[in-house]
Amino acid sequence: AEQAAAGAQILLNINASPFHRGKAEQREVMLAERARKTGLPVFYLNLVGGQDELVFDGASVVFDASGELLHRSPQFEEDFFVVEVPLAGEGAASGSVTPLLEPVEEVYRALETGLGDYVRKNGFGGVVVAVSGGIDSALTATIATDALGADAVWGVAMPSRFSSSHSLEDARALAENLGIRFDVVPIDGVFQAELDALGEVFAGTRFGVAEENLQARVRGAILMAISNKFGPMVVATGNKSEMAVGYATLYGDMVGGYAVLKDVFKTLVYDLARWRNKQGEVIPQRTIDKPPSAELRPDQLDTDSLPPYEVLDQILERYVERDLGVAEIVSEGFDPGLVVRVALMVDRNEYKRRQAAPGVKITTKAFGKDRRLPITNAYRPDET
CATH class of the missing domain: 3.40.50.620 (HUPs)
Structure with a gap:
């Protein structure tokens, strides 16, 4: 609204938004809402490529003033595109919408x-x-x-x-x-x-x-x-x-x-x-x-030392990525002793992760910059 009152005819967002799973959909919901609230077309241009742990997935988009998606560029590819958007709200708009990739x-x-x-x-x-x-x-x-x-x-x-x-x-x-x-x-x-x-x-x-x-x-x-x-x-x-x-x-x-x-x-x-x-x-x-x-x-x-990965990964997703505590995870039906054991293994191995090579971030919370905890930490989760 402030931009429109100041005389803006379009909103141009030049961005470097790093990838994680599901982010493209979240981003588009936010941009469509911004177009509707301001009554202005939104051009969102995103970086493509990798830099250390971060990957930028492109997928640049254009929304008209009503929040309708007019254009989406391919993910993980550089793109040159032309989109016609009527500024006065009259006339035809043109663009091409490339489908988002399947999650895997x-x-x-x-x-x-x-x-x-x-x-x-x-x-x-x-x-x-x-x-x-x-x-x-x-x-x-x-x-x-x-x-x-x-x-x-x-x-x-x-x-x-x-x-x-x-x-x-x-x-x-x-x-x-x-x-x-x-x-x-x-x-x-x-x-x-x-x-x-x-x-x-x-x-x-x-x-x-x-x-x-x-x-x-x-x-x-x-x-x-x-x-x-x-x-x-x-x-x-x-x-x-x-x-x-x-x-x-x-x-x-x-x-x-x-x-x-x-x-x-x-x-x-x-x-x-x-x-x-x-x-x-x-x-x-x-x-x-x-x-x-x-x-x-x-x-x-592996199962000699670890629980089955189908169970382990569910506990890890809750403890590492969602920051749930032991009691909260147990309340979802997981074995209390197993949850405590997994939490302790995670906490005690921060020193190893601190010495690990960088790698691609694909989740909301990757080890490293997203999850910064001290190596020296005497706290241990409750066993209940």
């Missing part, structure tokens, strides 16, 4: 844009990804290939004595489907040398987390050696569920210049993989179907 595709395009721009704008010639035969590394390699092209992606499998035969087969099949370079660098020799070096120090103790993490750190060292020698940036493959509860190894599988799945819960990882395969099957079906495992000890499964 929207996230995929955001991840692709964020990783691709981070690599290109920082001058890296390509990326290297640890491909284990698991779902996270498969999706990471696939996004990287879609973003950068097969020639810019290098997959490395690093099997150990605990790796299943099908894991290496699935990793090789993925690389062949994507058309990327693929190398196998077994880690058992280096792992055994470290065990031998620590033999006296570890004498009388059982095989445990320390030995498991040694394997992850051997793999991290190999990836960084390849990066140092040949120049590709290491892309970390961890997801938001793992980062939330600390199911990751510092200086091991967390190494990398960018973590494209950092803000993606594990359940969404599966949705993204299935969506991508519908566009053209590249991720082996067995990779999607088999139970997730770090394969750092015999017959290991």
Whole structure:
């Protein structure tokens, strides 16, 4: 109203509004209401591209004075468009409305844009990804290939004595489907040398987390050696569920210049993989179907240490993204002991997240700038 009273004939909003899931719809509701309240056409022009954790999704829009949508540009694409809007409220308007992407595709395009721009704008010639035969590394390699092209992606499998035969087969099949370079660098020799070096120090103790993490750190060292020698940036493959509860190894599988799945819960990882395969099957079906495992000890499964991801992600979404307390989450029907356990894991692993690589923000509250909590914090949630 103030703008109209001052003589404005249109409202022009030049913006850099970062993406998160569902934001495009929220933005358009607000802009349509602004047009109706002011009685003025609204031109909203949004930035496109990635900058560190943020992705700008474009989707510029034009509304007429009644709040009717006249034009929408594609998401995640630069666009040049001409729209005719009658200023006096008479005459025909012209424009084209590109449909918004479906929710899962929207996230995929955001991840692709964020990783691709981070690599290109920082001058890296390509990326290297640890491909284990698991779902996270498969999706990471696939996004990287879609973003950068097969020639810019290098997959490395690093099997150990605990790796299943099908894991290496699935990793090789993925690389062949994507058309990327693929190398196998077994880690058992280096792992055994470290065990031998620590033999006296570890004498009388059982095989445990320390030995498991040694394997992850051997793999991290190999990836960084390849990066140092040949120049590709290491892309970390961890997801938001793992980062939330600390199911990751510092200086091991967390190494990398960018973590494209950092803000993606594990359940969404599966949705993204299935969506991508519908566009053209590249991720082996067995990779999607088999139970997730770090394969750092015999017959290991993620569910040995964590609740099923279908349950874990619901608790994490409430605790991390919606800031609900333990009692509030329990009131929604979740097991009290499990909620307390998950909350404690989240709180105790802030130190790991503080050392993690940046990654694409796709939610309203990503770890890092959106959720700033101290590492040193003696507070613990109630057990009731």
